[in-house]
Amino acid sequence: MDNFLPIAYFQEKFVPFAEANISIATHALHYGTGAFGGMRGLPNPQNPREILLFRLDRHCQRLSQSAQFLHYELPAEQIQKAITEFVHQNQPQNPFYIRPFVYTSDLGIAPRLHKIEKSFFIYGIELGDYLSPDGVSCRISSWLRQEDRSLPLRGKISGAYITSSLAKTEAVESGFDEAILMNTQGKVSEASGMNIFVIRQGRIFTPPTDQDILEGITRDSLIQLARDIGLEVVERPIDKSELIIADEVFLSGTAAKVTPVKRVENFVLPSNNPLTQKLRDKLTAITENRDPTYQDWTFPISLD
Structure with missing residues (x-):
């Protein structure tokens, strides 16, 4: 390359x-x-x-x-x-x-x-867009997210990403864009390298840190942004069935930014994603230093 x-x-x-x-x-x-x-x-x-x-x-x-x-x-x-x-x-x-x-x-x-x-x-x-900004299709992986009692999941340990690699390839080779991993308790954990959010009836849900997720920095930013603009964010365990009946689902991460999910397995989600788009636009404005409220989130480096 x-x-x-x-x-x-x-x-x-x-x-x-x-x-x-x-x-x-x-x-x-x-x-x-x-x-x-x-x-x-x-x-x-x-x-x-x-x-x-x-x-x-x-x-x-x-x-x-x-x-x-x-x-x-x-x-x-x-x-x-x-x-x-x-x-x-x-x-x-x-x-x-x-x-x-x-x-x-x-x-x-x-x-x-x-x-x-x-x-x-x-x-x-x-690097441009890691995932399509128009949305991705996801399959539920047959591979489970590791547990923190086996691996220190508060860190991005390189060896842990064998599971992400297996899940991503399984998804792509079976016709999907991305994988969603469940944890050993049978709850939604995260995608192959992204956190996940579910929106139902105007409320935003995301798995908490005790669900064996990575403590994502983009995740943390979006939770704060959503609450700052008056949206309710609830951190709680999420069932697989909630993905199917959600109004919106999106993935978040440094590479993925904010990416809507348009299909989970064979269930097509609503094409209208107003809250996802709102949060994505807000995050983009902050990363481009166009939002004075969050200027301390951008670190400028002069090339001169």
């Missing part, structure tokens, strides 16, 4: 992306002992020499917390400083996605987190 940003942060320095390579014996490659973040950036529509990052502080904080699960002390301030310089180095001209990654970088075969070297890198890629 030729849309990767040209410069990566690797081994505590900035190098050409093509030179940022790891050994085939890297510990994290074999055991999934890594954790990642993801955030979007875009040129400010009012000032193309300025890049806007959405909720950079929260993303850095979450990655720092994810690193703790790997016994890696990586302060959020250090991550933020590296990301800011990463943007300066690349001078992006189009919307893009940043992928910071922490991992066990030693060469070895013993699965462990103690007495092993850890490292941190960053790369980026130009």
